[in-house]
Amino acid sequence: MKNEIKLSEQSKTFIENLRVYLFSSGKNSDEIEEIIQELENHLHEAEKRGKPIEKIIGKSPKEYMETISNEMAIDYRNWFKYIFLIIIGSFSITIIRDVLEGELSYSILEIIGNLVITAIFFFSVLKGFKYISTMKQSNWKQIGILLPIVMLPGALFFGLIFLNRTVDTPIINFGNTASVIIGIITVLFIIGMSLWAKTWILIVVVAFISLPGYLLSQTSLPYETQLILESVIMFGGIGIYLLIVTLLEKKKA
Amino acid sequence: MSTTQMLKGILDGCLLAIIKNKEVYGYELADKLESYGFHSFSEGTIYPLLLRMQKEELVTSTLKKSTAGPRRKYYSLTAKGEKELEMFIKRWGDLQTNVNNVVYHESGTNLRKGDETIEK
Numbered sequence: 575m576k577n578e579i580k581l582s583e584q585s586k587t588f589i590e591n592l593r594v595y596l597f598s599s600g601k602n603s604d605e606i607e608e609i610i611q612e613l614e615n616h617l618h619e620a621e622k623r624g625k626p627i628e629k630i631i632g633k634s635p636k637e638y639m640e641t642i643s644n645e646m647a648i649d650y651r652n653w654f655k656y657i658f659l660i661i662i663g664s665f666s667i668t669i670i671r672d673v674l675e676g677e678l679s680y681s682i683l684e685i686i687g688n689l690v691i692t693a694i695f696f697f698s699v700l701k702g703f704k705y706i707s708t709m710k711q712s713n714w715k716q717i718g719i720l721l722p723i724v725m726l727p728g729a730l731f732f733g734l735i736f737l738n739r740t741v742d743t744p745i746i747n748f749g750n751t752a753s754v755i756i757g758i759i760t761v762l763f764i765i766g767m768s769l770w771a772k773t774w775i776l777i778v779v780v781a782f783i784s785l786p787g788y789l790l791s792q793t794s795l796p797y798e799t800q801l802i803l804e805s806v807i808m809f810g811g812i813g814i815y816l817l818i819v820t821l822l823e824k825k826k827a
Numbered sequence: 828m829s830t831t832q833m834l835k836g837i838l839d840g841c842l843l844a845i846i847k848n849k850e851v852y853g854y855e856l857a858d859k860l861e862s863y864g865f866h867s868f869s870e871g872t873i874y875p876l877l878l879r880m881q882k883e884e885l886v887t888s889t890l891k892k893s894t895a896g897p898r899r900k901y902y903s904l905t906a907k908g909e910k911e912l913e914m915f916i917k918r919w920g921d922l923q924t925n926v927n928n929v930v931y932h933e934s935g936t937n938l939r940k941g942d943e944t945i946e947k
Contacts, residue, residue: 616870
């Protein structure tokens with residue numbers, strides 16, 4: 575489809591922000607693209623006739639984005655898909671990693687903690703994106719807002735690990751066979767999920783989180799160095815993957 | 828009260844009337860409204876309204892290729908939309924009469940009172 579519309583920087587920024595705003599408000603992506611295309615066309619024709627962007631979207635882009643968003647239904651199926659993917663995903667990450675180390679055994683605190691941290695992360699990412707899409711901010715400020723959000727789960731997981739050492743909650747132990755079976759089911763789940771959601775993200779994330787630790791543990795490096803390297807490779811690798819995906823998406827859009 | 832606030836609700840009817848007359852796309856619709864004298868509204872306000880009218884099945888849309896540039900979304904009225912337009916025209920007629928009556932008689936009396944004071 576030929577879809578090359580030349581727009582002013584201001585209009586382009588608005589369109590990008592609208593896309594992010596609607597997406598982080600949980601709207602259906604097909605519907606988002608539809609309204610985006612319509613507005614792009616409108617802005618294009620208006621600009622050809624020398625109208626300023628305020629004549630189209632009014633004085634407050636934020637208010638305008640809200641009125642559009644209010645008329646669009648929330649895509650619960652899509653939300654469910656993402657939440658499910660992220661929750662199962664976060665568990666599969668831990669499970670794969672632990673299976674590589676031996677038998678599975680989790681305390682109740684760990685299981686609940688994982689769920690809670692995942693939920694916090696998910697909603698803070700959505701909130702963060704929605705917030706920066708409505709504001710006129712420099713890229714540095716945007717990074718300043720998103721960085722703590724991205725770091726948050728790491729900090730919370732560290733907290734959880736320490737908490738788990740000091741607080742005793744019942745522990746569920748899985749034997750050797752059960753652990754292997756759970757491991758296999760998890761791998762199948764990850765593959766199935768990735769095919770269903772048509773995304774590599776889970777496979778990439780699981781690989782970057784579980785493999786570096788496992789491979790490094792086979793080396794003779796000091797434990798602290800292993801830990802540092804592991805987190806560098808983990809966050810770096812996932813970060814680079816996300817960056818590439820975002821750039822590709824932008825090119826497509 | 829600003830014109831924008833007064834326009835809420837009325838604009839829906841105007842959109843229906845324009846769409847009934849001819850299948851139109853967004854920019855055309857805004858342009859038409861302006862040609863009728865609606866200058867002060869932001870053109871983008873029509874899109875949330877169109878989204879709602881689509882949800883309420885008053886209008887449908889089809890994507891059509893345009894000679895130059897990308898595909899355009901054209902709107903046309905459904906049977907339900909035509910009924911809604913008829914009702915709007917009736918409601919608007921009543922409202923217009925009532926408002927005119929109020930405005931004419933009330934400010935009319937005020938004027939006469941004013942005239943009297945001047946004569947005194």
